[in-house]
């Protein structure tokens with residue numbers, strides 16, 4: 001305990017570094033789980049007199065007895081739990097409701113009712129054409145608590161007002177404009193297929209879980225190509241469920257993610273060309289068969305890769 005007193009902890013967003021009497025703890029924040037385990041191991045090695053720390057609660061209990069040091073440990077723990085990760089690559093439980101489309105409803109109206117963007121709903125539900133939706137279809141609405149009733153144009157007081165205006169002077173075309181669905185934005189060809197094949201698992205909600213990318217099965221060893229030119233910002237097997245993983249940062253806000261690779265062929269910091277082979281298809285991490293799990297991220301936000309592929 002005395003050894004820790006007066007020592008400072010240095011916390012950064014990308015990397016965590018501790019110094020306690022010459023011993024250094026360093027870890028990347030790209031994997032919060034690994035970070036926590038190694039952090040506990042580090043603490044255990046630095047505090048031989050305390051029992052082995054098995055979980056955060058026991059860490060807090062133990063730290064309570066450590067006076068001054070405890071405050072720092074708790075602070076560090078909070079920082080660990082709250083620190084923004086570069087990528088949270090775990091599959092989260094989606095938050096939202098399924099809306100069952102009723103006759104006369106369109107995607108634009110549905111999105112307006114729930115206050116969500118057409119683009120987000122389109123991507124989550126793999127709808128590239130708003131006219132595709134049919135009565136009876138279930139559409140996942142992110143962030144909603146309950147299914148709402150969509151006010152149809154006929155019953156809308158707004159529309160009545162518009163119709164009154166129409167009588168005076170505004171041409172009909174202009175009045176109908178707001179009723180037309182927004183365009184779903186496709187950026188086909190912004191990225192190339194990293195591996196050719198059928199998508200066996202699409203983007204969006206899958207069996208009650210978020211799937212932040214698409215799965216493309218291919219024979220083990222099949223070359224994986226960079227979807228666009230960029231810089232490799234991650235090449236490691238540190239995130240266990242993703243196995244060998246590569247993240248390429250592209251121009252602008254986009255990055256692409258390639259997971260379950262048998263082998264990564266590029267290193268962090270390397271610049272890659274569009275179409276350059278960066279890895280081989282495999283089944284490392286949480287995968288039952290050889291396939292590529294491919295993600296497109298806009299900043300941290302996962303986007304539907306299909307909207308960007310030719």
Ligand SMILES: [Zn+2]
Nearest residue numbers: 213214215293
């Ligand atoms: Zn996947």
